[in-house]
Amino acid sequence: MSRIIFHIDVNSAYLSWEAVYRLQHGSQIDLREIPSIVGGDQEKRHGIVLAKSIPAKKYNILTGESVHSALQKCPNLVMVPPNYERYVNASNAMISILNQYSPHIQRYSIDEAFMDYSNMENHFLDAAYEIKDRIKNELGFTVNIGIGPNKLLAKMASDFKKPDKVHTLFSYEIEEKMWPLPVEELFMVGSRTKSKLNGRGIYTIGQLAKLDRDYIYSWLKKPGLLIWNYANGIENSEVKKGSVPVKSVGNSTTTAFDVETAAEAHKVLLAISEMVGMRIRDLNSCGSVVSVGLKNDHFFHYSHQKKLDIPTSSTNTIYKTAKMLFDEMWNGEPLRNISISLSELSSNDFFQLSLLQKYDKRDEILDRTIDKLRFKYGYNSVIRSCFLHSGISPIIGGVMMEEEYPMMSSRL
């Protein structure tokens, strides 16, 4: 049985959404028509390019590069800061249009969605154009829609010429439309794999596709087999309706100045623990592995983790474990980024466990009380006294709390 899958991808998402918002609020300038970017605050050392306009792309500005280098490529580049709430709203508005065409929608990221449009063979192209045009007319931003027999080919198709286009990529079109492309344009071929492939003379998706299957498997193992299948258009995952279960919850921060003392680092760890704890309790979940990651002033990243005997959702337990991991791994060097992640999640419904963890449960009752106050009166309505006059935010983490958002995965 053949399927028809759509992949809907917002063109220059953050930048388009910012442009539309500003036009709707009286701006005379359409950011999409000038060299412009959405970029992070350089003073906070968050200065990277989050999105770029098509004119900015002509200056060879890349998403993810530093704002500093983008400005060197284009000195009169216009830069605006990100506003995530606006983007969530725009994304939600797009999804509500999509919902009118099919109930089989997988929200893949804030600006991408898959839609299963099988059994509508006769008019899928009309539908795609209608969706695209409705989003443009009703919401003010453009999308590309890729159509294919599976999610991979639909996604590859949406990446063809932009903006405001519908493309198909069916099996019989692979050779003509996908195989001539540079191998790094294939989903899941990043810079490391590109180098390896180029090193053996493989430059196009077609060349990868024609390799011997056993050869690529013995060379690049599972990831090799995956990209070989992709290069041949082989992929059969479902469009997953609703939210995909979360596997881990983590937050991190790049500090405006290097952290140089253990006392400072501990406060940052506590502030991140507050956020991770609040999020895991909000999910009614708990986790058994706590990981701490550090990035030093030379951008070298390393991490330690610990599996707990009993899964936890307690801020205090997360913090104590994180602190222990930090103390065992930190050699005193200046740090620019600190992260905590909680994984191996399980449901928090089994309260019989509390027989074994009285200490943890008392913490959790206090945590939940504080959570309620913070939801009601704001994050800073209840803070730990050690943060007073510390110059460190008492809760650290950049996730929007309204709804745990199905984040993207590197799997389709």
Place this chain on the structure above:
DNA sequence: TCTGGGGTCCTAGGACCC
């Protein structure tokens, strides 16, 4: 004061057990 933040999955080595 050039380089964010949130995720998923895979691999490899060592500990430990039978």
Place this chain on the structure above:
DNA sequence: TCTGGGGTCCTAGGACCC
């Protein structure tokens, strides 16, 4: 005289995605 071997768990690190 030679030091098997398979399985699972834990940990650190790396690759990729948006």
